[in-house]
Amino acid sequence: MHRLLVALLAALDAVLAAAGGIAVVLAPLTLLWVFGVGDPDWAALWPASAAVWHLGHLVPVTLTLPDTYLAATGIDPALATFTLSLAPLAFAAFTALFAARSGVRAGEAGAALTGWLSGSLVFAALSSIVALTSNAALVASETWLAILLPSLLFLVPSFIGAVLGAWRVGDDGPVDAVRGWIDRMPRAWAPVPSLVLRGLALTTLGLVAVGAIVVVAGLVARSTQVIGLYQASNADGIGATVIALGQLMYLPTLVLWALAFTAGPGFALGTDSAVTPAATQVGALPGIPVLGAVPDSTSSWLLLLVLLPVGVGALTGWVLRSRMPSTADPEPLAPRLVVAASVAVLTGGVGALAAVVSTGAIGPGRLADTGPQPGPLALALGLEVLVGLAILLLSPRLGDADREERTDLRADHGDELPSFSFAPRAHVPFDRDDHATGPAPSVxxxxxxxxxxxxxxxxxxxxxxxxxxxxxxxxxxxxxxxxxxxxxxxxxxxxxxxxxxxxxxxxxxx
Structure with a gap:
């Protein structure tokens, strides 16, 4: 594909990624303005939409409550200004997926660098435009963060996708050079890099699936509390719809919280609070319906949830072991040990990153501290996945014991030992007398x-x-x-x- 066409398609992907995220917020607000629901102000729609888009891309947003609202609600004026930094990660996930797809397409077209640079520069330009035109008196964010963080959320996944696309088809450049270096490695070590990356992808997908299952189970088990909070909000149809859409945008964040709960360290819902399988201690919470899924108390049976990350590690170890080359001699232990340790360490790093992006403030005061802690979550996930990996990845393969026994026997007896395990049958010559039937009766x-x-x-x-x-x-x-x-x-x-x-x-x- 021509490089100019690749650049244009990558730029189009960047425009769609930015416009799609903003349109998700701006379109409902525009409908409210068109139909005059709640007497909305058009001048406030763009700053509000941009603020939500920035928050979804990890940019902290500073909110200032007007004096009339403080007087009507009786809120302490000291809490009138606060920072909202807990990100609705659905926006970031949408941008990252679009960027990765754009990078893969550019890499497979043979113009990985061109597509990556084109898409990243266009998205950075759009982020700059949004940041410079969206600040308002009541909603504001740091301009440099509003440009940098969204740009990185497109640049990094696009780069990873471009490398993967170039790896599939070759680029006659650095990617092929790395592939050649790997192919020249010893036979036992050549598949190690690809196995590590494959294992990281499997553990990441498996842990996200575990978090999603736990979220669904929590919502089903405590559906009564969730419905009760909906009813207590006294919201009309439009209000209930807005609440539901807002919670949907925070669904990836809730999945990461559930993963932290499953792994053991848990997460916080305010200062000096903890939600873990071992114990739960929370104070007053905002009346957000989805928070009704947080258990009031825990049981010792919930500690068995730790087996789920271990199971993910075991499944990953089984998949990786099946893709390792089998040899006539017993497999060397060192490559398998490196694969297990590398996958566990990288999985722990992914856990730390998940904790960073799912931590922030959801309000003033004690609500400024919510989410899991990076260090404990990284350590827990790394160890649990390592245990699962070691069960299947480091154990002897079926048949290795027989091969080791035959190797020892050959070392003792040399070439006299036959290659089969049963004794050969002695050759007996044909005996005519034994097979003769004799003269047949004539009657x-x-x-x-x-x-x-x-x-x-x-x-x-x-x-x-x-x-x-x-x-x-x-x-x-x-x-x-x-x-x-x-x-x-x-x-x-x-x-x-x-x-x-x-x-x-x-x-x-x-």
Whole structure:
């Protein structure tokens, strides 16, 4: 594909990624303005939409409550200004997926660098425009963070996608150079880099799936509390819709919280609070319906949730082990150990990153501290995944014990040991007497035997001549008073036997 076309397509992906995220917020607010619901102000729609988009891309947003609102609600004026930094990660996930797809397409088209630079620069330009035009008196954010963080959320996934795309098809450059260096490694070590990356992808997807399952289970188990908070909000149809959409945007954040809960360290819902399988201690919480899924108390049975990350590690180890090359000799331990340790360490790093992006403030005061802690979550996930990996990745493969035993026997006996495990059968020469049937009875009365003219000739020896009359004809030729006959005499006797047979067959029949 032409580089100019790749650059244009990457730029289009960047525009769609930025516009799609902003449109998700701006479109509902525009509908409210069009229909005049709540007397919205058009001048406030763009700053509000940009603020939500920035928050979804990890940019902290500073909110200032107006004096009229403080007077109507009785809120302490000291809490009028606060920072909101807990990100609705659905926006970041949308941007990252778009960027990764754009990078993969550019890499497979043979213009990875061109596509990556084009998309990243266009998205950075759009982020700058949004940051410079969206600040308002009540909603504001740091301009440099509003440009940098969204740009990084597009740049990094796009780069990873471009490398993966170039790896699939080759680039006649650094990617092929790395591939050649890996191919020149010893046979036991050559698949290690790809196995580590594959293992990291499997553990990441598996842990996200575990978090999603726990979220669904929590919502089902405490559905009564969730519905009660909905009813307590006294929201009308539009308000309930806005609340539901807002919680949907925070769904990836909740999944990461559930993962931290499953792994053991848990998460916080305010200063000096903790939600873990071992114990739960929370204070007053905002009336957000989805927070009704947070358990009031825990049971010791919830500690068994730790087995889920261990199971993810075991499944990853089984997949990686099946892709390791098998050899006639026992597999070396060092490559498997490196793969297990590397996947566990990288998984711990992913856990720390997940904790960083899912931590922030959801309000003033004690609500400024919510989410999991990076260090404990990284350590817990790394160790749990390592245990699962070690169960299947470091254990002997089925059949390795037999190969080791045969190797030891060959070392003791040399080449005398056969390659098969059972004793060879001794060769026994063919014995004509053992297989001969003897002269057949000539009577054909029922129950007295088989007539000689229907006796099978499958048991005659390899040097016997097939004559009419079967065994009788052969005996006629062989009976020569024990004398040794030459070839001419044998042929003469054979012709005589044939002639006698012809005369017998041509005689009168009764």
């Amino acid at each position: 054909s009365a029922p129950g007295t035997g088989i007539a000689h003219d229907v006796w099978p000739s499958a048991y005659r020896g390899p040097d016997e001549v097939a004559l009419p009359g079967g065994r009788a004809g052969t005996d006629a030729v062989a009976a020569a008073d024990g004398a040794i006959l030459d070839d001419d005499e044998v042929q003469a006797r054979i012709r005589a036997a044939w002639a006698a047979t012809d005369e017998r067959d041509s005689g009168p029949r009764s």
